[in-house]
Amino acid sequence: MPDAFYLPTDDPDRYLCTPATEGPWSSGLQHGGPPCALLTRAVERTPSSLDGPAQVSRITVEFLGAVPVDEVTVRAAVARSGRSVELVEAELHAAGRVALRARVWRIRRTPVELPVEVTGAAVPPPPRPAEPSRFTEPRWQIGYLRAIDWRFVAGHFERPGPASAWARQRIPLVAGEEPSPLQRVALLADSGNGLSRLLEMERWWFINTELTVHLHRQPSDDWLHVSAATTLDGQGSGLAETVLSDAAGPLGRGAQALMVGRRSG
Template identity: 45%
Template sequence: MGAVEGFFERVDAGRFLATEYTRGPWDPGAQHAGPPAALLGRAVEERSDARAGMRIARITYEILRPVPIGALEVATSVLRAGRGTEVVEASLTPAGGAAPVMVARALRIRVAEEAVPAVVPGPQVPPPGEAGAVPFFPVPWEAGYHTAMEARFTEGAFVELGPGTCWMRMRVPLVAGEEIRPLDRVLVAADSGNGISSVLDYGRFVFVNGDLTVHLHRHPVGEWACGIPYRRGRGRHRPGRCPAARREGPHRAQRAELVRRSAVVRAPGRRPCGLDGGLRRRRGWVGDARRIDCSGLRAGWRGVRHGRITR
């Protein structure tokens, strides 16, 4: 583990410094979307004007551009406040930046004090104690999201074709020196849904999500979050869904809009390059937003060695 035990260091109430544990598998300077998503979720809940007796029922993220590893500023605003609901927006902007890189809109609902009828139980999966720890897919750097999270599959694996069921647990807190909250555990793992199951061959297709929506059916509890078989829609631009559970039962459902494209790219003056392992599914945005620079890839190496995502 690194010198700072946490995904972020708190500078003050609205400023944070991202650590190496936020690093994703596709670019050494960009974060995995899970930690910043959890940071925005916490900002919605801990803001000074947050009303007691309410919880997040849904939170939708717009991932506008890669989230850099560095100093970040968080801002929140209430878009609508009613007697039983409120809508809160939270934004994440690089320090000194002119525009946010991630924006979240959360629907908070009033929590009823009286008892409510039990709901039909969702999918039941073996507990994490019955599954062994497994490494993440090959990543070309030592520290990052893949070392800050523990993963245990009860079905499938990161690099296996087909449905997968995976328990995930944080090894470090969201903010160094601060207690891990149940919502942190859910949101840190939420963006990993399209990484635990593969319906199509990652050697031919990659899937990139520009948004993420998490529905919370109840207060999350416990230290493990479980992603249950991820379902991708058919077609070029279709949503994927990933229900999730705790040992006590289902607590959320995730939805992300995925964009499919070919997994083979060509660099000028070089033969086509394919990204092996789990890295192939998170190579970057499609179209004009981001592209992969393959000039530093070494043929035959499993994963990105010197390649990087460029604007």
């Protein structure tokens, strides 16, 4: 297994992709998770204009094209500054074009005394299995999928239908760095449509055109629980919805708009 998903270069904006970024749809093309996490990292490294610490409330990534397992360039900047809320935009360039574009809302982080009746007690997710899940089909243990420690609670990659699993990346996002909790969320949130697929990948494609993650609180653990379900429509579209949790309970939701069709050949 490679040492990381990406290797830094002499250019602080440019990274070399390792085989750990490869997705299940086609050899040589990246899974959506690693580039989404790399965009999130660029946003986190962008200085904030807020009065006080910043927290991310929403991440939206538009997939404008496939990302080859080669090299990528990532840049981010504040598009709308403010004292309480700001918008950060980031782009990932690959093969001479913009492949992904992200828009991230950050709000000021400050204690707020909320009424007890609106907070409630967080319901923790089911316990994490003690052992990694087993796979019988080699295609589920290559590239990105192999770089994650999957521990299924319900369902499985190898069986169509809704699924939930604890997951944690086995390697850093960028070599030599400890990934932030937010980067870990972005890396895993794009797995919802694969976790909850309803169709066989040999005969169908169901590719997400975007990923949107809303967070009502910030993650605090390196293990995340991902519970996903997919809904499809006969006109070639679909939606994958994901509940994201850590050991303390739910922290947000992810959604992916899907483009569905039969594979040729």
